[in-house]
Amino acid sequence: MTDHNPRPPHRGVRRLFSRTSWPEARFLADVLRTETVGGVLLLVGAVIALIWANSPWGDAYTELGRWVPWPGGSTLHLDLDLATWAADGLLAVFFFVVGLELKREFVAGELRDPRRAALPVVAAVGGMALPALIYLAVNFTAGGEGLRGWAIPTATDIAFALAVLAVIGAYLPQGLRAFLLTLAVVDDLLAITIIAIFYTDDFNLLPLLGAVAPIALFALLVQRRRTWWWALIPLALIAWTLVHSSGVHATVAGVLLGFTVPVLAGRSRDGRPVPGLAERLEHTWRPVSAGFAVPVFAFFAAGVSLRGADLGAVVSDPIVIGIVLGLVVGKTVGILGSTFLLARFTRARLDEDITWSDLLGVSLLAGIGFTVSLLIGELAFGAGSEAGANVKAAVLTGSLIAALLASVVLVRRNRVYRMIALKEQVDLDQDGVPDVYQRPGD
Known part of the structure; x- marks a missing residue:
């Protein structure tokens, strides 16, 4: 793709959002395909929950979420209702995939290079700090x-x-997609830290120390490439149970x-490279996370009932x-502003393909804060409280506004890149690697 907005060359100038390597681009494409399907299923689950919760059968939806399938699990603090099992249990699968992705990014991905990692890390911090400050400013009084x-x-x-980006931005530069994915990964890491530190009640050290043993055995097996499901899954369940009993949110397990x-890949006997174990496990469990765990959580978490609600009171609630x-202002200004400041003080420039x-x-797209936002809302106020219901309405509203505003901007930009793509065809060599990922002479 040639530059549609030519700039004079600058030797030694650092480029922000530059194109990733070809292996990273292929991995990103695979992640995008899975997460796009998962995003659609997540949306379907949330819509079904909203319709059901506001229908004449809304009480049945509430009763389903409150049903306790194992009342005898009180000894291990496992007498949980279905909604809590979805938040604490199924989301552990989601966070396991996040853990795999985080380690892969830091060991073999974009975050292994401190210079490339600086942008998404700074943007993620800015995109989390400003929304928190805005929320505190509104609610302080x-x-x-x-x-x-x-x-x-x-x-x-x-x-x-x-999912939104895949639908509306098929022709957007690959660097933007890589940035959003890496930003979200760093965002998840910071969110996990926040949950573990600020939303842990009734902490019990003994079960947490007990969780070290199954986690260590799990680590020993995977480090030796022993992927026995009959051993790894029970160890993971024991670790999850002990972390849950400690008072730390179980998804941290x-x-x-x-x-x-x-993470690092090995080689087969004939010398060919083989994917690392983290990548293989991520390939196995990401569809389970995106296609089942997260949509089911969304189904139980998004069903806010507005029947008989005082909409005026909801809209004027400082929490809302x-x-x-x-989500809408803080995320946008935080990410855009921190990136601008990074470029300003390091004299870096945007890549030629990006404006x-x-x-x-x-x-704006990063203002879609659904799964983890709803989870933190439940931890902060409780799923059945009035404040908890207002949190759901606010997260849904803010995420929808952010998605619509992002669509307005990116659809227009996508149209520009589509016109460029129609004029230029990316050539493939016999090795199947696009020329844009190769240096002259490769």
């Missing part, structure tokens, strides 16, 4: 328990955001298990205002 929700608008939903898996402003309008669209 109101005081009370509302301040507990400061972290709700800080998260970006990777499945939802990538999924991240810790993901961190133990080796803080979340919506945090600030493109970055504005992606920054």
